[in-house]
Amino acid sequence: MTRAAVILPWERPDRQDESRAAEARLEEAVGLAASIGLVIICKAVLLLRARRPATLLGSGQVESLHATVRADNITVVIIDSRLTPVQQRNLERALGCKVIDRTALILDIFGERAATKEGSLQVELAHLEYQRSRLVRTWTHLERQRGGFGFLGGPGETQIEADRRMIGDRIVRLKRELEQVRRTRGLHRQARRRVPFPVVALVGYTNAGKSTLFNALTGASVYAQDQLFATLDPTMRGIRLPSGRQIILSDTVGFISDLPTELIAAFRATLEEVAEADIILHVRDASHPETSAQRADVVEVLEGMAHSGTIEPDWQSRVIEVLNKADLMGGRDAVGARPGAIVISAITGDGLPDLLAAIDERLTHAMELVRYRVPLSDGAAMAWLYEHGEVVERTDHEDGVDMHVRLSPANRARFEMQHATGITCLDS
Known part of the structure; x- marks a missing residue:
């Protein structure tokens, strides 16, 4: 059993709203530490007048912390900030125990998960x-x-x-x-395009309930616990929407504020599933006091991906906001209606039919109406259109079948590429 202290150095003004933000950040750090089995003996927010090059903390704060470490037999101190190598060394000498910073803590969690x-x-x-x-x-x-x-x-x-x-x-x-692994993932994505089904990706702040929602929608048993970073590896399952349309649902790693730059680069492949998604479900913990700040952190990461060209600049047009954990707030009615957002409880299942209907509707709006003349002998092409599109109207003629079909832009391109011979687009 490793006894730990969690310390948050805080440089912001000591206003009431900033104090609440500091407490929420401290609780997040405590959750990170507890998620890898550390026993939290002490936690504190230490206000900084200035960042000391040698120890980050002030000399009086270091002395007080040293006394706490000795009195409570603490073996590791977690500083919820980025420490320089010199600061880490000096703190370990002054405190007489192991000291790790926020980056090292998150790396340890990722290594375990x-x-x-x-x-x-x-x-x-x-x-x-x-x-x-x-x-x-x-x-x-x-x-x-x-x-x-x-x-x-x-x-x-x-x-x-x-x-x-x-x-x-x-x-x-x-x-x-890693490049070899990414090439393999690219081949898998190409295979999905040939099969093809729309991809719906779950994104959100860590511990927002993405894996619980994934399990509720797919009936899968993805690891889901009330802890930070319960999911690190992308998981995909197929589900069928109320319209009968088949989609692929993808669960991804949770975002977090001040994510180490080493991890942003290393986990680029995990976020590639978001880049490929037809719809992005941004799952938010509606019960969390800092839900707006968490939303801003997720948006910042996605905007960074857009600026780097990893995802399309219009990614926001593909987002559906999902306000989760309504059960912790007294139900969906207590959360209230939010424009453009779906309120749910992944635990109880409340609101999931509305979410599936919203996904169905969004996919339908993105579809194009197109008319094809299909030869009677080409049963495979007709079957493909019935399976991957919505046949609005069909008229049989002696020389072929006129099919008025609603298709997504991607599926239209796939159909016209795979069935280029003998098929006539009547809208051309």
């Missing part, structure tokens, strides 16, 4: 990139010299140079393996 090969590779890559940033002569043993290679001898290379080189070599190998 990742289940697939891709997830494990991404976590190891993020860990190594973080470790490489720590190699700034933090520990004295890194300054030792090794002997030179070959027969000439010589001063050799310092330990820090050797460690940096080994980490760099491993990072290169990991990136090569």
Whole structure:
């Protein structure tokens, strides 16, 4: 049992609304630490007048924290901020225990949760990139010299140079393996385009209830617990909407404020499912006091993906907001109607029919009405249109069948590519 303290350095003004924000941020950090089995003995918000280069915290705060560490037999202190290598070293010396920052904590959680090969590779890559940033002569043993290679001898290379080189070599190998995994995922996406079904991706702040909603809609048993980052690896299942239309539902990793830059880069492949999605369900914890701030964090990440070209700039037009955990607020009526949002409880199932109907309606609005003349002998093409579109009208003639069909733009392109021979588009 590891006894831990969670400390949030807070630089913002001590106004009432900022105090609430600080408490919510502290509770999030406590949840992160508890999710990997740490026993939280002490938690506190420490106001900073200025960031000290040596220890981040003020000298009086360090002394007080040291007394708490000794009195409560604390073995690890979590600083919910980014520490420089020097600050981490100095704090460990002053407190007499292990000190980790927010980045290291999140990396540990990701390392424990990742289940697939891709997830494990991404976590190891993020860990190594973080470790490489720590190699700034933090520990004295890194300054030792090794002997030179070959027969000439010589001063050799310092330990820090050797460690940096080994980490760099491993990072290169990991990136090569990840590219292979991403190519495989790309082939899977191409296969889905050939099958094709619309993709609906769940996104949202961590612990918003995405995996619980995924299980409720698909009947799957994806790991879902009341803890942060319960899901790290993308999971996909097929479901059928009330109209009979088949879709693929994708569960993704939860977002979080101040996500380490190493993880944003390493988990690019996980977020690629969002880029491919026809509809994005932004799942929000309506009961959380900081739900608006959490929404802003998710939007910021998606906007960053749009600026980098990972997703289309018009991604917001594909979003349906889902206000979850209505059961914690006394039911859907207590949450109240929100324009453009669907209020649900993934736990009780309340509101799920409305959500499925909204997905159906959004897909329908995105569809195009098109008329085809299909030869009577081409039963495969007619079957494809019935399976992947909505046949609004059919007129049989001696030389073929006129079919008035509602198709998504993607499905229209797929149909016309796969059945180019013998099919006539009457709207051309």
